[in-house]
């Protein structure tokens with residue numbers, strides 16, 4: 246070993262879903278939205294001037310914070326933004342999870358949590374979901390250095406009723422609790438209002454899924470002004486200009502069209518419920534998803550085998566070769582047309 250190698254930080258990185266290139270492929274593997282961003286986003290993009298890019302962006306992200314404040318009826322001082330919710334959550338781990346006690350998150354959950362915990366050298370424990378993949382709230386009623394869970398959970402799609410999420414928060418007022426609401430718009434009630442009741446609660450959301458802007462990298466968090474101040478202190482100690490000008494301008498624009506947002510969500514929910522029907526008919530079982538994906542297992546055929554067969558057809562879904570979930574496929578809800586093609590192939594194949 247070369248001497249300098251002893252001091253290298255060694256980490257096992259998060260593996261994102263692949264981004265295959267091509268015309269005719271059906272991409273149902275990374276929970277992107279199949280519909281374009283709100284029409285106002287395109288118009289705003291066409292009005293952007295290249296000369297804007299000469300200067301640094303506003304480090305306080307004021308236009309975006311103001312737009313979020315209006316859309317979510319939350320004071321500006323209660324909002325933090327970042328480069329996707331991945332950035333927001335990473336900064337939150339650095340800011341809030343500095344105890345010697347372990348942080349807690351579910352064993353089957355967003356696999357990035359473990360990567361950040363390792364990167365920042367945070368001890369952690371992962372209470373197991375029950376046999377039906379539900380989070381057992383009692384597992385979180387013990388000493389900890391912080392808690393994070395997605396609601397709805399990923400990759401299961403299961404929604405925990407807000408009252409149960411509140412139970413976890415209420416039992417843990419000595420540490421920071423983060424609720425990752427990447428998929429909440431597809432069928433759940435947000436915990437944002439609870440941040441007014443619990444000073445230790447941070448609710449994280451993203452523009453990547455429900456707002457069709459994964460490529461823009463926009464995430465946000467809502468919480469008590471003291472939490473937000475601390476997040477900003479860490480952000481400004483690390484990289485002041487995280488968000489670029491197009492993200493700030495176009496993100497703010499996306500929030501203006503509530504009608505388009507609601508229509509898109511409705512279409513995806515409708516396609517999802519239809520897909521549940523035919524998946525069942527084809528012999529799949531799955532938790533009752535409230536997200537924009539379905540986490541399905543087939544009664545007879547191995548998930549990995551189906552995954553490979555779909556790939557051959559240029560249909561991409563996500564397969565995780567991990568304990569407990571290695572016989573499941575996570576299928577993103579696409580357009581009706583895409584789902585119809587998936588159905589037709591599966592029907593033939595099975």
Ligand SMILES: *Cc1c(COP(=O)(O)O)cnc(C)c1O
Nearest residue numbers: 329330331355395399427451453
């Ligand atoms: C997609 C996702 C994120 C990250 O999304 P960004 O694109 O970084 O905003 C965070 N948490 C969960 C559970 C997700 O599924």
